[in-house]
Amino acid sequence: MAKIHFSLVAPERELFAGDVDQVDAPGTEGDFGVLYGHAPFMTTLRPGEVIVRDGAANRIFTIQGGFADITPESFTLLAEHAVEITAAN
Amino acid sequence: MASLKEMRNRIGSVKATQKITKAMQMVAAAKLRRAQDAAESARPYATRMASVIANLAQGVSGDGAPLLLKGTGREQKHLVVVATADRGLAGGFNSSIARAAREYIGRLIRDGKDVQIICIGRKGRDQLRRYFGERILHTYEIASAKTLTLDLVQPVATQVLELFEAGEADVVTLFYSRFKSVISQVPTARKLIPAEVHQASAGAQPDLKGGVYTYEPDEESILEALLPRNIAVQLLGALLENQAGFFASQMSAMDNATRNAGDMIASLTLQYNRSRQAQITKELIEIISGAEAL
Numbered sequence: 001m002a003k004i005h006f007s008l009v010a011p012e013r014e015l016f017a018g019d020v021d022q023v024d025a026p027g028t029e030g031d032f033g034v035l036y037g038h039a040p041f042m043t044t045l046r047p048g049e050v051i052v053r054d055g056a057a058n059r060i061f062t063i064q065g066g067f068a069d070i071t072p073e074s075f076t077l078l079a080e081h082a083v084e085i086t087a088a089n
Numbered sequence: 090m091a092s093l094k095e096m097r098n099r100i101g102s103v104k105a106t107q108k109i110t111k112a113m114q115m116v117a118a119a120k121l122r123r124a125q126d127a128a129e130s131a132r133p134y135a136t137r138m139a140s141v142i143a144n145l146a147q148g149v150s151g152d153g154a155p156l157l158l159k160g161t162g163r164e165q166k167h168l169v170v171v172a173t174a175d176r177g178l179a180g181g182f183n184s185s186i187a188r189a190a191r192e193y194i195g196r197l198i199r200d201g202k203d204v205q206i207i208c209i210g211r212k213g214r215d216q217l218r219r220y221f222g223e224r225i226l227h228t229y230e231i232a233s234a235k236t237l238t239l240d241l242v243q244p245v246a247t248q249v250l251e252l253f254e255a256g257e258a259d260v261v262t263l264f265y266s267r268f269k270s271v272i273s274q275v276p277t278a279r280k281l282i283p284a285e286v287h288q289a290s291a292g293a294q295p296d297l298k299g300g301v302y303t304y305e306p307d308e309e310s311i312l313e314a315l316l317p318r319n320i321a322v323q324l325l326g327a328l329l330e331n332q333a334g335f336f337a338s339q340m341s342a343m344d345n346a347t348r349n350a351g352d353m354i355a356s357l358t359l360q361y362n363r364s365r366q367a368q369i370t371k372e373l374i375e376i377i378s379g380a381e382a383l
Contacts, residue, residue, distance in 0.1 A: 009137060011239040011322055013130035029305050042141070043305040044314050067315060069141050076137055080239070080318075 002036040005074040006052060008061060010082045015061065020054040023075055025068055034075050041070040049085075050077065060085045093368070096361045100354060107350035113178070114343035121271070121336035127237065128268060128329040135326045138319055144302075145312050146286045155309065157316040160283030161259045166203045168249065168258035169194055170281070172265040172327050173213030174335040175233040180342035182266065182274065182335055183212035189276035190264040194221060205258065209245060209328065232335075237328050239321055246321035253282055265327035266334040272341065274334035279327070281320050 003019035024033045026048030034041075045066040052059040066079035091099070146158060171190045173183045190213070197204050206225045208214040210232035214225060227248065231241050252258040261282040266274040279285065304311055 007133075009134045011131060011134050011325060012127070012236075014133050027305060040302040041305070042145075042302055042311060044311055067138075067141070067311070069137070078134060078137055078141070 003054075004034060004036040004038070006077070007074070008050065008052075008077045008079060008082060010079050015079075015082050015084065016052065016059070018054075020052050022053040023077075024049075024051040024053070025077065026050070026063075027068070034070055037072050038070050038075075040072070041068070043068050045077070045079070050079070050082075093361065093365055096357065096364070100357045100361060103350050103353050103357065107347055107354065110343045110346040110350060114340055114347060117336045117340040117343060121333060121340055124329070124333040124336050125268075128326075128333045131326055131329050135322050138315065138322055142284065142312070142315055142319060143286050145308055145315070146284075155313050155316055157253070157282055157320075158284050158286070158312065161256075163259045164202070166205075166257060166259045167197050168205050168207065168252055168261045170207045170209065170245070170249065170261065170263045170324070171213045171217065172263065172324075172331050173208070173210035173216075173232065174331065175211045175230055176335075177212055178342065179335055179339035180345075182338035183210070184216065185274075186264055186266050186276045187213050187216040189278065191217065191220060193262070193264070193278060194224075205252070207245065207248065209324075210331075232328060232331065237325060237332065239325055242321050242325045242328065245324055246317070249281065249320060250317055258282070263323065263327055265331050268330040268334045268337070271337045274338060279323065281323060284316060284319065 001021065003021060004023070006016065006018065006020050006023050007014065008016040022033055022035050024031060026046050027043045028046050029043070031048070032043075045063060045068055047064045048062070050061045050063055052061070061079070061082050061084050063077075063079040064081040066077060066082070069076045069078075146154070169190060171186065173186050177183060194204050194206070194217075204221070204224055206217060206221055208217065208225055208228040211228065211230055214228045218225060229245055231237070231245075234241055249258070249261055253261065259282075260280070263279045263281050265277060265279070267277040269275050
């Protein structure tokens with residue numbers, strides 16, 4: 001299955017960039033998951049968890065709100081205060 | 090003619106100064122690298138945000154556009170944010186920003202506009218206070234923070250937004266020094282309100298595969314959430330560039346100072362050796378002519 005290019009950027013630095021299977025994010029009007037080929041979509045985010053799924057590996061970040069820009073091939077998440085939760089598996 | 094002892098002291102003091110400037114230069118070089126990295130890693134966020142705003146702005150150019158984007162329609166009240174460093178000894182770094190801001194403010198005042206000033210960094214305030222003391226609303230001393238974060242910048246952005254919403258500012262301009270390269274920093278003015286939309290970045294349209302963007306909630310709400318944050322982001326970006334520019338400027342200023350001290354030591358040492366030799370020769374002549382007289 002084709003992968004989507006996901007980048008998670010915080011104001012101070014880029015936290016994650018790479019091709020992944022799926023990304024779950026907390027939208028202001030409901031959580032959503034994004035796969036390759038998603039319809040173009042822009043939304044604001046509420047504080048919550050962003051789950052990056054790639055194969056069997058999951059990486060989880062908490063964000064304090066932010067903004068998502070989704071095109072069929074890429075997902076850019078502008079986050080406020082993003083922190084990775086380590087050893088979340 | 091100074092005595093030999095005086096000259097020795099003089100050389101010693103120049104040498105001590107040279108050691109200090111040399112040390113400052115090396116410290117600045119090390120800090121420059123870190124500041125440059127920080128400025129670099131903050132860039133993706135700012136560019137992404139600018140391009141998203143540019144995309145959104147095209148869709149809402151009518152009456153519904155947020156005031157932060159299209160402005161209040163007036164140009165009477167100006168707010169000028171001047172970002173400099175907290176410390177000096179960096180060549181013309183602070184002065185060149187302050188001068189650019191001063192010329193701009195002077196022009197506005199001549200045109201009969203109301204001008205208020207917010208300073209970031211002590212040096213800029215010190216230089217502007219002489220001319221526009223009563224116009225300076227507040228000075229933030231966050232320019233020399235070890236790591237600049239959005240949290241540090243937020244109070245400035247909040248004050249700017251409050252002034253804008255209270256109708257105290259129609260146009261907000263930010264002065265800072267753009268970090269072009271290690272040897273070149275350019276004092277730059279950037280409009281924060283109304284937001285400058287960079288059409289160039291809007292040109293890099295993503296491939297939507299024929300789809301149309303869905304907005305959640307609607308475009309206006311997204312813009313209204315993004316624009317205030319964009320002000321903080323732009324301030325942060327400017328401060329990060331300032332910090333890198335400051336260290337670069339300090340580094341070259343201190344490099345110059347070290348070299349000047351070196352030249353001075355060389356010429357003083359030459360002078361010292363000459364007068365020492367002259368004295369020895371004089372003493373020899375005295376001894377020889379004394380011996381001959383016997």
